[in-house]
Amino acid sequence: xxxxxxxxxxxxxxxxxxxxxxxxxxxxxxxxxxxxxxxxxxxxxxxxxxxxxxxxxxxxxxxxxxxxxxxxxxxxxxxxxxxxxxxxxxxxxxxxx
Amino acid sequence: xxxxxxxxxxxxxxxxxxxxxxxxxxxxxxxxxxxxxxxxxxxxxxxxxxxxxxxxxxxxxxxxxxxxxxxxxxxxxxxxxxxxxxxxxxxxxxxxxxxxxxxxxxxxxxxxxxxxxxxxxxxxxxxxxxxxxxxxxxxxxxxxxxxxxxxxxxxxxxxxxxxxxxxxxxxxxxxxxxxxxxxxxxxxxxxxxxxxxxxxxxxxxxxxxxxxxxxxxxxxxxxxxxxxxxxxxxxxxxxxxxxxxxxxxxxxxxxxxxxxxxxxxxxxxxxxxxxxxxxxxxxxxxxxxxxxxxxxxxxxxxxxxxxxxxxxxxxxxxxxxxxxxxxxxxxxxxxxxxxxxxxxxxxxxxxxxxxxxxxxxxxxxxxxxxxxxxxxxxxxxxxxxxxxxxxxxxxxxxxxxxxxxxxxxxxxxxxxxxxxxxxxxxxxxxxxxxxxxxxxxxxxxxxxxxxxxxxxxxxxxxxxxxxxxxxxxxxxxxxxxxxxxxxxxxxxxxxxxxxxxxxxxxxxxxxxxxxxxxxxxxxxxxxxxxxxxxxxxxxxxxxxxxxxxxxxxxxxxxxxxxxxxxxxxxxxxxxxxxxxxxxxxxxxx
Numbered sequence: 023x024x025x026x027x028x029x030x031x032x033x034x035x036x037x038x039x040x041x042x043x044x045x046x047x048x049x050x051x052x053x054x055x056x057x058x059x060x061x062x063x064x065x066x067x068x069x070x071x072x073x074x075x076x077x078x079x080x081x082x083x084x085x086x087x088x089x090x091x092x093x094x095x096x097x098x099x100x101x102x103x104x105x106x107x108x109x110x111x112x113x114x115x116x117x118x119x
Numbered sequence: 120x121x122x123x124x125x126x127x128x129x130x131x132x133x134x135x136x137x138x139x140x141x142x143x144x145x146x147x148x149x150x151x152x153x154x155x156x157x158x159x160x161x162x163x164x165x166x167x168x169x170x171x172x173x174x175x176x177x178x179x180x181x182x183x184x185x186x187x188x189x190x191x192x193x194x195x196x197x198x199x200x201x202x203x204x205x206x207x208x209x210x211x212x213x214x215x216x217x218x219x220x221x222x223x224x225x226x227x228x229x230x231x232x233x234x235x236x237x238x239x240x241x242x243x244x245x246x247x248x249x250x251x252x253x254x255x256x257x258x259x260x261x262x263x264x265x266x267x268x269x270x271x272x273x274x275x276x277x278x279x280x281x282x283x284x285x286x287x288x289x290x291x292x293x294x295x296x297x298x299x300x301x302x303x304x305x306x307x308x309x310x311x312x313x314x315x316x317x318x319x320x321x322x323x324x325x326x327x328x329x330x331x332x333x334x335x336x337x338x339x340x341x342x343x344x345x346x347x348x349x350x351x352x353x354x355x356x357x358x359x360x361x362x363x364x365x366x367x368x369x370x371x372x373x374x375x376x377x378x379x380x381x382x383x384x385x386x387x388x389x390x391x392x393x394x395x396x397x398x399x400x401x402x403x404x405x406x407x408x409x410x411x412x413x414x415x416x417x418x419x420x421x422x423x424x425x426x427x428x429x430x431x432x433x434x435x436x437x438x439x440x441x442x443x444x445x446x447x448x449x450x451x452x453x454x455x456x457x458x459x460x461x462x463x464x465x466x467x468x469x470x471x472x473x474x475x476x477x478x479x480x481x482x483x484x485x486x487x488x489x490x491x492x493x494x495x496x497x498x499x500x501x502x503x504x505x506x507x508x509x510x511x512x513x514x515x516x517x518x519x520x521x522x523x524x525x526x527x528x529x530x531x532x533x534x535x536x537x538x539x540x541x542x543x544x545x546x547x548x549x550x551x552x553x554x555x556x557x558x559x560x561x562x563x564x565x566x567x568x569x570x571x572x573x574x575x576x577x578x579x580x581x582x583x584x585x586x587x588x589x590x591x592x593x594x595x596x597x598x599x600x601x602x603x604x605x606x607x608x609x610x611x612x613x614x615x616x617x618x619x620x621x622x623x624x625x626x627x628x629x630x631x632x633x634x635x636x637x638x639x640x641x642x643x644x645x646x647x648x649x650x651x652x653x654x655x656x657x658x659x660x661x662x663x664x665x666x667x668x669x670x671x672x673x674x675x676x677x678x679x680x681x682x683x684x685x686x687x688x689x690x691x692x693x694x695x696x697x698x699x700x701x702x703x704x705x706x707x708x
Contacts, residue, residue, distance in 0.1 A: 066655050069654065069660060073592055076361060076365050077364065080364075080365030083365065092148050092242070096212040096218045096221065
């Protein structure tokens with residue numbers, strides 16, 4: 023599959039490692055059983071409080087070796103948005119390493 | 120060179136610190152380090168002050184500060200002060216929750232404090248000019264960036280201000296339904312800073328190093344860490360609260376690396392460390408120089424302190440370093456510090472609840488610096504009812520008084536639970552332009568703290584609240600804010616919403632919402648919608664959502680809901696029987 027589809031199409035169709043790992047981390051940090059999907063909202067659907075959102079950001083930064091900018095924190099509401107942000111930040115970094 | 124200014128002003132305090140070679144190391148949310156020697160910080164604040172005056176701002180004007188960066192906030196705060204203006208620190212977006220919450224809060228608080236200008240970092244500008252909805256931008260006053268202000272022209276010295284002038288306005292809760300700005304004078308602030316750092320307080324000296332992650336828009340971080348540190352001319356390490364909440368280890372690593380001797384945090388921060396600092400990380404820590412591990416701003420749990428002391432003992436942490444403390448913004452900050460080690464009072468829960476008396480069921484357990492025994496639960500004790508273990512918050516400062524009084528204001532004897540009231544030079548001037556709220560809070564100079572407690576052996580114990588405030592993770596929530604957020608949920612009668620907290624002496628507040636449902640709605644959807652709404656707007660999880668038929672919630676003759684009565688009936692189990700119908704009846708008339 024990886025070989026046949028363009029990089030952009032891959033993100034839209036099947037979960038890549040960014041999405042998979044982000045969902046795993048979300049499940050691990052939640053204090054109740056959750057089934058996060060791309061459209062789930064962190065606060066409203068997954069029951070994260072403001073403290074857990076920052077815990078999540080810390081875990082994502084460590085896991086993907088990225089730094090999430092401060093102003094991104096206020097705009098992120100859904101799992102999709104988190105994954106997109108992670109993918110963008112990690113992508114920015116790859117050419118350097 | 121120390122400019123000639125009133126020593127009791129905020130800028131005067133910085134000018135004194137500028138004569139030392141010490142300063143502040145700011146650690147930003149991404150780990151970036153910014154060093155600001157006090158001497159440089161004074162020069163920088165004179166440049167910012169000059170630029171502010173050049174904008175036409177005049178002595179006594181209020182200036183809001185919305186700067187998420189630690190270094191930027193500190194520069195802005197001292198710049199505003201040096202210009203003879205009154206800083207009004209506000210919560211920045213990343214800590215407000217989502218962008219809608221930030222926008223709503225900022226709009227209300229900027230209007231309530233009638234500021235002449237707001238100082239921001241460049242990132243914030245678009246958020247404040249944001250026209251949410253049809254009408255006006257968030258800030259209708261001057262919006263000035265810290266970057267442009269730093270270009271001067273520098274003033275020669277801070278503007279001299281009388282000590283009775285307002286030094287600072289604190290909106291402590293971020294409440295928008297009842298925005299109350301605590302006005303502190305330079306003299307009041309000075310009295311509290313002197314008490315905090317002086318011999319009866321922390322006895323802070325040049326060898327001390329203060330470390331803090333507490334938000335600077337909040338009293339404990341701003342006054343307790345930043346201003347107290349500058350006042351005592353300490354080396355300070357101040358990190359972003361966002362960094363701490365992302366990685367709590369960074370707090371302890373900074374104490375270890377920089378030889379921190381004084382650091383305060385609410386109870387939940389110690390719990391966060393227990394939950395999230397890994398054994399391999401503990402092994403690399405040296406906490407042996409941490410002599411004041413302050414704990415305050417929310418109920419102090421004996422079990423948390425005991426567990427923290429045990430877990431971090433291998434890193435050199437001592438239980439005797441804990442300094443439980445009590446304070447509130449209306450008293451500048453600190454009311455009492457337990458600086459002689461921890462006293463744990465085990466009292467009978469039944470008497471505490473039924474008779475408002477603290478009957479000891481064991482001798483007070485002391486952890487003195489010289490006697491570092493553990494504070495683990497009482498062994499082999501057989502009490503008639505479960506014991507409640509309360510941690511002493513110490514004694515009032517010299518020149519300050521604390522009393523426990525009954526409902527009529529009469530002083531109560533030792534071990535009787537009553538209202539905590541405080542008097543002395545640290546008490547606020549009043550709430551900003553709110554004579555009614557001020558008159559309710561100050562009776563003949565006695566500040567009604569809204570907290571309940573008792574005295575035993577001269578020590579203050581705090582065991583509840585009379586005011587409606589709800590405290591979670593050191594953050595304060597006002598029921599009217601939560602109620603107005605819920606009121607617009609479909610299926611709810613907008614006039615039939617009550618939210619209250621139930622204080623648990625040894626645990627976090629429980630948050631309950633009682634709602635009157637409309638006839639047509641399905642109960643399970645409403646409950647989930649209400650929970651969602653509260654999470655979205657306040658980042659808070661409701662513990663219980665009680666759906667009731669119309670007419671259940673007690674009201675005043677003018678139709679306003681009676682929150683305390685609702686809570687009392689809920690706790691007595693008579694909410695539904697006293698009203699009409701039952702909970703299962705949620706959709707019936």
